[in-house]
Amino acid sequence: MKILTAETIKSADQFTIKNEPIASILLMERAAATCARWIFENGKNHTKFAVFCGKGNNGGDGFAISRLLYLKGFDVDVFIDESNKKFSEDAQINYQKLKEISGISIRDFKEIAGIEFDQKTIIIDALFGTGLSRKLQGSYAEIISKLNTLKQIKISIDVPSGLFSDKILEESQTVFKADYTLTFQLWKQTFLHPETGKFTGEVIVLDINLSKDFIEKSASDYFVIDDQMIESIFWPRNEFAHKGSYGKAIIVAGSYGKIGAAVLATKSALKTGAGLTFTIAPNCGYEILQTSCPEAMFISGGEKFTEEIDIQQNAVYGIGPGLSTNSLTEKALLKFLKQTENHLLLDADALNLISNNKKSIQLIPGNSIITPHPKEFERLFGPTENSFERLELARTKAKELQIFIVLKDHHTQIITPEGKVFYNTTGNSGLAKGGSGDILTGIITSLLAQKYSPENACIFGVWLHGKAADFAADKFSKESMLPTDVIDELGNVFLMLNKKATTQL
Numbered sequence: 001m002k003i004l005t006a007e008t009i010k011s012a013d014q015f016t017i018k019n020e021p022i023a024s025i026l027l028m029e030r031a032a033a034t035c036a037r038w039i040f041e042n043g044k045n046h047t048k049f050a051v052f053c054g055k056g057n058n059g060g061d062g063f064a065i066s067r068l069l070y071l072k073g074f075d076v077d078v079f080i081d082e083s084n085k086k087f088s089e090d091a092q093i094n095y096q097k098l099k100e101i102s103g104i105s106i107r108d109f110k111e112i113a114g115i116e117f118d119q120k121t122i123i124i125d126a127l128f129g130t131g132l133s134r135k136l137q138g139s140y141a142e143i144i145s146k147l148n149t150l151k152q153i154k155i156s157i158d159v160p161s162g163l164f165s166d167k168i169l170e171e172s173q174t175v176f177k178a179d180y181t182l183t184f185q186l187w188k189q190t191f192l193h194p195e196t197g198k199f200t201g202e203v204i205v206l207d208i209n210l211s212k213d214f215i216e217k218s219a220s221d222y223f224v225i226d227d228q229m230i231e232s233i234f235w236p237r238n239e240f241a242h243k244g245s246y247g248k249a250i251i252v253a254g255s256y257g258k259i260g261a262a263v264l265a266t267k268s269a270l271k272t273g274a275g276l277t278f279t280i281a282p283n284c285g286y287e288i289l290q291t292s293c294p295e296a297m298f299i300s301g302g303e304k305f306t307e308e309i310d311i312q313q314n315a316v317y318g319i320g321p322g323l324s325t326n327s328l329t330e331k332a333l334l335k336f337l338k339q340t341e342n343h344l345l346l347d348a349d350a351l352n353l354i355s356n357n358k359k360s361i362q363l364i365p366g367n368s369i370i371t372p373h374p375k376e377f378e379r380l381f382g383p384t385e386n387s388f389e390r391l392e393l394a395r396t397k398a399k400e401l402q403i404f405i406v407l408k409d410h411h412t413q414i415i416t417p418e419g420k421v422f423y424n425t426t427g428n429s430g431l432a433k434g435g436s437g438d439i440l441t442g443i444i445t446s447l448l449a450q451k452y453s454p455e456n457a458c459i460f461g462v463w464l465h466g467k468a469a470d471f472a473a474d475k476f477s478k479e480s481m482l483p484t485d486v487i488d489e490l491g492n493v494f495l496m497l498n499k500k501a502t503t504q505l
Contacts, residue, residue: 001205001229002215003189003222003423006130006165012185014504016215025090028057031208032064032094035157035182038204039065039122040072046153047120048075052109052143052163053091053180054127055084060091061157062126063098070104080177081139082108109143123147123154125163130188134170136162141174148177156181158200163190168388175199184209187224192411192423193387222421225463235458236501237273246275248450250312252319252350252444253297255329256304259285261322261348261438266293268442269318272464274449278315282306305329309336316342318445320350330356337363343454345369347441348376355379364403367417369455371406371440394463395419404454406444406462408437414458422459426466429477431486439483440465443490467493 005013017024021315039049049069053062063078070076078098087095097102117123127140144162147154155178159165162175165188169175177199181191190196191203223229232331238245249269252260262281269277270293277296279289284304289296299310305326309319317340330361343365346354348398354360361380364370372380377390378408381397384390391413394405398415405415410429412420444461452460468489472481475489 001186001224001226002218002220002226003187003192004215004218004220007183007189008218008220009130009165009210012210012214012218016209016211020209025093027208028060028066028090028094031184032061032068034206034208035061036065036068036072038182038206039069039124039155043122043153046074046122048077048118049122049124050077050079050117052079052127052147054140055081055086055091056088056129056131056159057090058126058129058131058157058314060088060094060160061129061426062124063091063094065124065126065157066104067094067098067101070101076104078104078106079109079112079143080106082110085484098480109139112143112146112149112194117150117152119152121152123152125156125178126156127159127176129158130165132159132162132164135173139438143464144174144176153180153458154178154201156200158183159188159190163196163199168193168386168393169196177201182203182206184208184294187423187425189222189483192224192413192425193391194410195386195388197411221419222423224423224425225459226425230460230463230497231500233452233460234497234501236498240493243275247451248276248278248315249274249442249449250278250280250299250315250317251321251443251445252280252301252306252309252317253321253323253438253441254279254281254289255306255322255324255326256283256284258322258324259288261435263292264435264438264441264487265318265321265445266296267484267487268439268490269446269449270295270442271487272443272446272461272496274446276449277446277463278312280306280309296297301332302328306333311336311339316445316448318441318448319344320347321441323349323353325349325352325356333407334360334363336406337365341365343367343369343448345371345441345445345448347371347437351376351380361401364401366402367404369406369444369448369454369458371402371408371435371437371444373408377405377407380430391415395421404458406440406458408440412462412466414455414462416455424459424462424466426463427469428466428473428478430473430481431466431469433483435483436469436486439486464490464493498502 026345053059182198447457471489
């Protein structure tokens with residue numbers, strides 16, 4: 001799914017109106033009906049709605065939603081700025097329709113000071129949409145600040161009011177804090193960054209039938225990984241295949257006291273389907289690895305630390321989990337990078353070792369993958385002010401080095417050498433535990449061994465990792481799920497994908 005700028009989305013509205021064709025007021029009605037349907041289906045335990053409407057088309061959506069919810073049998077109060085009722089053309093039409101319904105009370109923003117909403121009331125924010133270009137001040141900032149103190153469920157229409165669609169917040173910016181955001185047609189970029197996404201709550205993307213042709217032809221370097229993308233990447237197994245058909249994955253990981261990292265990366269590589277899996281690790285981990293991962297073959301890299309990385313032909317390497325920053329390991333890694341031309345994956349301590357000497361970054365073969373978390377990224381490329389700047393720096397470095405960067409975050413970003421960005425939306429805070437990144441290393445390395453392209457291995461691997469984590473959270477909770485639980489759920493994700501692939505036939 002593409003991510004488009006607020007300006008391009010506005011153009012998509014206009015193109016749809018002209019070419020469907022459909023009157024703008026009817027497109028607004030369609031959007032409002034889609035929202036009202038979702039609210040009705042998911043808010044049946046609530047009886048009242050307080051809808052806060054602005055002057056523009058977002059307010060028009062709010063007026064229409066209020067009318068439709070009232071007609072479904074809910075009690076609805078609508079709040080507006082009585083001192084300024086210069087509504088947009090379509091908002092004015094829906095405002096007039098609302099005034100004709102005697103059962104809906106239309107009240108001034110100022111009245112909220114004397115109202116106590118009960119727990120059966122849902123607050124709906126329809127103050128501002130995607131067109132906001134400057135931070136809120138005055139009465140709107142005050143009303144949003146007041147609403148944010150309420151404990152009732154809060155829903156934003158399209159974009160939480162005060163939030164920009166495409167850029168970082170300004171200093172001391174007031175933003176409505178939603179529990180749910182019902183956004184139209186496509187994700188907005190700010191929903192996917194920690195500084196701004198914290199205001200959206202759960203994002204529900206509602207299809208309001210904007211022109212698919214216009215969206216398809218609109219240029220964008222930013223995408224959200226969706227089920228359709230994954231289904232186009234994944235290929236089921238050939239029944240006549242053999243172990244050689246699915247490649248050779250070599251995990252280089254572990255050191256004294258950190259053999260668990262090697263176990264997690266190895267197990268996840270096996271569970272993701274590599275034909276042959278090897279682990280290069282120090283001898284202190286031999287018994288642990290052979291016992292916990294009997295399907296993988298052990299290659300000695302040293303005694304307590306890896307001091308030699310064996311080079312094998314026709315193999316894909318995933319290097320880094322628990323490797324340590326020992327000087328002998330650093331020497332072995334740099335020697336290996338100088339001798340190999342094949343793409344590979346570098347994570348964790350492999351990245352920390354490379355960051356010791358920035359010139360070492362140039363040794364990374366083209367089309368390779370690095371998977372840093374924010375601190376590892378900073379050690380490699382320097383500090384940034386926020387996640388938006390970090391992403392743009394990653395785009396610059398990916399192009400410069402011709403590598404793929406998997407920038408781990410709540411919504412992990414995959415950055416390609418061409419500067420494309422793919423945001424992942426699977427996964428949850430249960431992954432905020434040591435070992436989760438080791439699993440991702442094994443998954444992507446395994447996919448590379450199976451001849452998925454580096455781009456598809458990153459996209460599919462990050463999605464797969466997150467989806468398995470979601471399954472694990474459903475079973476064990478985010479608090480109690482373990483990285484090993486995530487590995488165990490990989491099989492269930494593949495079962496789901498294979499079932500869909502069979503159904504499509």
